[in-house]
Amino acid sequence: MAYEALYTRGRPKNFAQLIGQEHISNALTRAVISKRLSHAYLLVGTRGTGKTSTARLLAKAMNCEKVLAGKVSAAKDIPCNECASCKSIDSSPDNVEFDAASNRSVDDVARLLSTAYMAPLQSRVKTFIIDEVHMLSNEAINSILKLIEEPPPNVAFFLATTEINKVPMTIRSRCQVLNFRLIPQETIAAHLQDMAKILAIELENDAAKKIARLAEGSMRDALTYLDQCYAMADKKITLADVNETLGLVSDADLDEIISAVQSQNRAEVGRAINHAFRSGLSSISIAEALITRLRDIEFENLRGDISDLDNFVDAVRKAILEMQGSGVPDIILEMTLMKLAAPKIISATVAQPIAQPKPAPPPKIEVPATETITPPIEKIETAKVFTGNFDADKKFFLSIVSELGQTRRTLAMSMKVANFDRFSDGIIKLKFQSVGTEEEFNSVHKTELENFIAQKLGHPVKIETAVDTNLPNPNLDRIKAQHRTFVDTAMKTFGADNFE
Ligand SMILES: [Zn+2]
Numbered sequence: 001m002a003y004e005a006l007y008t009r010g011r012p013k014n015f016a017q018l019i020g021q022e023h024i025s026n027a028l029t030r031a032v033i034s035k036r037l038s039h040a041y042l043l044v045g046t047r048g049t050g051k052t053s054t055a056r057l058l059a060k061a062m063n064c065e066k067v068l069a070g071k072v073s074a075a076k077d078i079p080c081n082e083c084a085s086c087k088s089i090d091s092s093p094d095n096v097e098f099d100a101a102s103n104r105s106v107d108d109v110a111r112l113l114s115t116a117y118m119a120p121l122q123s124r125v126k127t128f129i130i131d132e133v134h135m136l137s138n139e140a141i142n143s144i145l146k147l148i149e150e151p152p153p154n155v156a157f158f159l160a161t162t163e164i165n166k167v168p169m170t171i172r173s174r175c176q177v178l179n180f181r182l183i184p185q186e187t188i189a190a191h192l193q194d195m196a197k198i199l200a201i202e203l204e205n206d207a208a209k210k211i212a213r214l215a216e217g218s219m220r221d222a223l224t225y226l227d228q229c230y231a232m233a234d235k236k237i238t239l240a241d242v243n244e245t246l247g248l249v250s251d252a253d254l255d256e257i258i259s260a261v262q263s264q265n266r267a268e269v270g271r272a273i274n275h276a277f278r279s280g281l282s283s284i285s286i287a288e289a290l291i292t293r294l295r296d297i298e299f300e301n302l303r304g305d306i307s308d309l310d311n312f313v314d315a316v317r318k319a320i321l322e323m324q325g326s327g328v329p330d331i332i333l334e335m336t337l338m339k340l341a342a343p344k345i346i347s348a349t350v351a352q353p354i355a356q357p358k359p360a361p362p363p364k365i366e367v368p369a370t371e372t373i374t375p376p377i378e379k380i381e382t383a384k385v386f387t388g389n390f391d392a393d394k395k396f397f398l399s400i401v402s403e404l405g406q407t408r409r410t411l412a413m414s415m416k417v418a419n420f421d422r423f424s425d426g427i428i429k430l431k432f433q434s435v436g437t438e439e440e441f442n443s444v445h446k447t448e449l450e451n452f453i454a455q456k457l458g459h460p461v462k463i464e465t466a467v468d469t470n471l472p473n474p475n476l477d478r479i480k481a482q483h484r485t486f487v488d489t490a491m492k493t494f495g496a497d498n499f500e
Helices: 024-031 051-065 082-093 106-117 138-149 171-172 187-201 205-215 217-231 240-243 252-261 267-275 283-300 304-322 330-339 390-407 409-418 436-459 473-496
Strands: 040-044 097-099 128-133 157-160 176-179 419-424 429-432 462-467
Touching: 024 176, 040 171, 051 082, 051 157, 051 473, 097 106, 097 171, 106 128, 106 138, 138 157, 138 171, 157 267, 157 283, 157 390, 171 217, 171 473, 176 436, 187 205, 187 217, 205 240, 217 240, 252 267, 252 283, 252 304, 267 283, 267 330, 283 304, 283 330, 283 390, 304 330, 390 409, 390 436, 409 419, 409 436, 436 462
Parallel strands: 040 157, 040 176, 097 128, 128 157, 429 462
Antiparallel strands: 419 429
16 A cells, blocks of 8 residues: 555644644634634645645535534534545535646636536535645636635635735735744644654654754644655654754754854864765755754854854855855865854854864964954843844844744744844844745734834834845755655665656
């Protein structure tokens, strides 16, 4: 029998199992019980956060006999999964589901949508689940708009999108909007442990945490990673297994590089980076992992001079851009780290998890005075206000985010994709790596963050966002690389012919 992917096996069967989206499952449970469902939903959120699963549950619930008979009172019973409708709906012709990102022809989509005007064949409500709805042609969008404005009886639409800003306002305003959040790491890690129990394997806590961190809020990614590790593991999955299977540099290796740079020990930098190269990873993957690790350190540890870490991150980012078109990316990365390890760039020891004896300063390198005094880093005690000084403001902002982390994990996590840009004219300006992350922040988190900061400052504040397309997206390339590694291994294991 074919192996069923964990992501499919782990799919929620009722609203109570909708992990990490309690605000949505609670609201929908109330709506189902009080029979106040809409005929059009717009499900918004990044990939793997449960949009399609929720749409399927809702479609099922709209037809569930127990729900219709008013015999359900809790999320765990919606839908019941036992009645004739629940059992047959997955194969029902009344349940239309398609992905607008796939290459369906315009005619094909038009034909599918036209069936909305025909009465359901078996079910009470005919349901349309359309993934990535923003990819539809204008013509299709107009058909949907018409269907939503003057809905035929017994039809419901579930439109899912990762890019809300590309969905026309006319559609947005006529749908009930459900905003899906990035799923907190602890929630993902806990769910991975549940899945490990089902698979009858042991999953080391650190391994679960690492996978959860990599997944960056996406349960689907987390389960895919776990699946990959499971395929390679025996009875137990350790942190080392995760690193090896997913082709990752370990945090310990990264910390060695960072520590060597910060202690300006160039011999040690050379040794550490060569050690990392031996993992067989591309130098770009290593550089990206370095950025992620530096940001984690910045995020968790605000004692040091933020400007040092920023310099470090900026230099590695620049190196990645150079490496992309170069035949000698290894050398570029190594040279970048060596330059960073020179005293004139990294000026002070940054708060660092690994304590390392500070070596004697390298033989003196004459540095012109103007360069030594890179912006005067007076010791910035964490300020209580924004001052207009970048370093101080960034530090203050990060301290607020860090404080958030104790009580509002989801909001704090959403800030991981935000870069503090500047504070000016009384406005906090943030930059995002992509339109998707910016839009998610604006639609889900912005007001909450403004309120939180306003409470701290005692006066209202405004946040403005922008997209900085110059920021490389470390995640994307890493996932691509991981996928390649996985497919290669699978092909080797099963033989290319058997592997689809
Ligand atoms: Zn049912």
